[in-house]
Amino acid sequence: MARRIRWLGLGMVLCFFILFLQLNNVEVVKAHSYATNPKNPTVIAESQQPRGVIQSADGVTLAKSVLAPKNSELKYQRVYNPTYAQLFSAVVGIDSPIYGKYGVEESYNSYLLAHNKPVTSLKDLLTTGGPVTDTVTLTLTTRLQYAAKLALGNQVGAVVALDPQTGAVLAMYSNPTYDPNPLVSVNTATETAPWNADTNPDRTGYATGFTPFTALTYQDATRFGPGSTFKTVTTAAAYDRALPLVTTQIPYFTTIPVNYFTGQSQPLSNDDNAHCGGDIAIMLPESCDTGYAILGTKIGAAAMTAEADGFGFNQQPPIDLPHVPALQTSQFLQPKCYDNAQVFLAYSSIGQKCTTASPLQMAMVASAFADNGTIMTPHVMADIHDSDGNLVTRYTPTVWKQATSTNTALQVKNLMRQVVLNGTATIVGFPAQDDVAAKTGTAQAGVGNTNVNGWMIALAPATNPVVALAVVIPNTPLTQVGAQVAGPVMKAMIAAVLGPQG
Numbered sequence: 001m002a003r004r005i006r007w008l009g010l011g012m013v014l015c016f017f018i019l020f021l022q023l024n025n026v027e028v029v030k031a032h033s034y035a036t037n038p039k040n041p042t043v044i045a046e047s048q049q050p051r052g053v054i055q056s057a058d059g060v061t062l063a064k065s066v067l068a069p070k071n072s073e074l075k076y077q078r079v080y081n082p083t084y085a086q087l088f089s090a091v092v093g094i095d096s097p098i099y100g101k102y103g104v105e106e107s108y109n110s111y112l113l114a115h116n117k118p119v120t121s122l123k124d125l126l127t128t129g130g131p132v133t134d135t136v137t138l139t140l141t142t143r144l145q146y147a148a149k150l151a152l153g154n155q156v157g158a159v160v161a162l163d164p165q166t167g168a169v170l171a172m173y174s175n176p177t178y179d180p181n182p183l184v185s186v187n188t189a190t191e192t193a194p195w196n197a198d199t200n201p202d203r204t205g206y207a208t209g210f211t212p213f214t215a216l217t218y219q220d221a222t223r224f225g226p227g228s229t230f231k232t233v234t235t236a237a238a239y240d241r242a243l244p245l246v247t248t249q250i251p252y253f254t255t256i257p258v259n260y261f262t263g264q265s266q267p268l269s270n271d272d273n274a275h276c277g278g279d280i281a282i283m284l285p286e287s288c289d290t291g292y293a294i295l296g297t298k299i300g301a302a303a304m305t306a307e308a309d310g311f312g313f314n315q316q317p318p319i320d321l322p323h324v325p326a327l328q329t330s331q332f333l334q335p336k337c338y339d340n341a342q343v344f345l346a347y348s349s350i351g352q353k354c355t356t357a358s359p360l361q362m363a364m365v366a367s368a369f370a371d372n373g374t375i376m377t378p379h380v381m382a383d384i385h386d387s388d389g390n391l392v393t394r395y396t397p398t399v400w401k402q403a404t405s406t407n408t409a410l411q412v413k414n415l416m417r418q419v420v421l422n423g424t425a426t427i428v429g430f431p432a433q434d435d436v437a438a439k440t441g442t443a444q445a446g447v448g449n450t451n452v453n454g455w456m457i458a459l460a461p462a463t464n465p466v467v468a469l470a471v472v473i474p475n476t477p478l479t480q481v482g483a484q485v486a487g488p489v490m491k492a493m494i495a496a497v498l499g500p501q502g
Helices: 002-029 031-036 041-047 085-092 122-126 142-152 188-198 227-241 280-286 289-299 301-310 342-348 359-370 406-422 487-498
Strands: 061-067 076-080 135-138 157-162 169-175 250-253 276-278 374-376 381-385 391-394 399-402 437-445 451-460 467-477
Touching: 061 085, 076 085, 085 135, 085 142, 085 169, 142 157, 142 169, 142 487, 157 359, 157 487, 227 280, 227 289, 227 301, 227 359, 227 406, 227 437, 227 451, 250 289, 276 280, 276 289, 280 289, 280 406, 289 301, 289 342, 301 342, 359 374, 359 406, 359 451, 359 467, 406 437, 406 451, 451 487, 467 487
Parallel strands: none
Antiparallel strands: 061 076, 135 381, 157 169, 157 467, 250 276, 374 399, 381 391, 437 451, 451 467
C-alpha cells in the first residue's frame, strides 16, 4: 500500500510539473504570439476600430489608421507616413496583423486603442458617442531625425540625443533601418516577405535572429564595447570612491607587459605606440589606455562596479519603449565574463572586454555630466491628447539616478572640454562657439580584433548643456579611431541641435 501511495504521489508531482510547464509555455513563451495572432478575437475586435495618431514633436503625423481594402478580414489597417516612416520606425514601431505591436505602438497601446471616453463632466455623462482614440505626441522632431540620417549617411551606426534636464529623447536613429508599411499590410505575402528579409543576417551585418526592431540605439547593449568613452565613468569613480588617485602619478607605459596584471597573457598597448601616464588631468584628454587600465585596478572591482551601477550599467534602462532586458542591459564586469582576474578589470576600466553599452546608455552617461550628476529617466512620449484636443496626460520628468556628485560631474565635464581643446577630439574641429565637451572611444571588435567600434559622447554647450549625445559607428577598419568616424556625425548633430530651429 505504501508503495502505491508513493507512486501515486510521484505521479501527482509529475502532473503538477507538466501543468506548470504548460502554463509557463502559454503565459510566457507563447504569450506574445497568442496575443497578436490574427485569429485572436481580441485582435479581430481591435481591427474593427481605428487607432489613435502618433505624431512628432513638431506636429507631423507619423502613424494613423485607414480603412482596409474591402476584401480584407480587417476593417482598418495602420499606415506610416512614407516621408518619415524609416526615420522613426525604430521608435514608433508597428502594429502588424501577423507580428504584433512594437515600439510606441506597443508601449502606449492602451491610449491608441479605441476606448470609451472617460466621464469628466456632466456633458460627458449625458452625451452618447462611439469609441474615441488618443493622439500620442513624441519628444522627437523630424528635423533632428533627418539630421541624424544625413550625418550617418550610408554608414551602419546609431545616434542618440537627450535633453539632460528632462530626459526627453530628442533624436534616436540608427542605420540600418526599415520601412514599416509592408509589415502592416493586410496581405500575408506582402507582410512576411520584408520580415524575412529584415531578419536576414546578411542585411543586418550582425547576427542571425536580429529583427528589424533590434534598433542599435537602445536594443544592442551586449555587442559593443564603449571603449574610451567609458573612461569618463572610471574618472568619476576615482573622484567619488578613491579621491587620492585623482592626483596620483600613474606609471608611464607604451606597452604593459605580460603578467603585470594577474591573469594577463598578452601585452596591453596604447594606440600609435603612445607613451603615456601621469595623473587624470593628463591621461583623460589624451585617452591613455595603459594609465586608465592601471587606474581601474587601483580603484578596485567593487568600487568600479558600484560606480558603473550608479550610471545605469547592469540594469534595464527605464525608457518608455518595450523592454527586452537581454538586449538592452549594458554590462560591466558581470560574472559570466569576469572571473576575478585583474586583467579583466583593467580592460573593462577602458571600456573593453567585460564592458558593453548601448548608445542610449552612453548618452545617459554624458547627460549625467551635463546635469550635475543626475540622470533623468529617458522618454519618447511628450504628451497625449484626446480626440477633442484635451490633455489626457503629459510626461513628468523624473530622476532615475544620482549617478555622481555635482562636483564630480563638474570636474569630469571640464576634463571633457580639454579632450576637445587639447586632446583626442581636436581633429573633429568643433566650432568654439558650440563649447563642446566630449570623449572619444575606439573599442576593439571582431575575431582577432580586426575591426573597431568608433564612439563619441558629448554635451553642449558645456557652460549650460541643452543636449547630451552618443554616436557609435561599429565595425570600422582597425586603422580608424573614434574621433575620425564618430566625430563628424557628432559635429553635425550638435550643429543641428544648437543651430537655427526653422
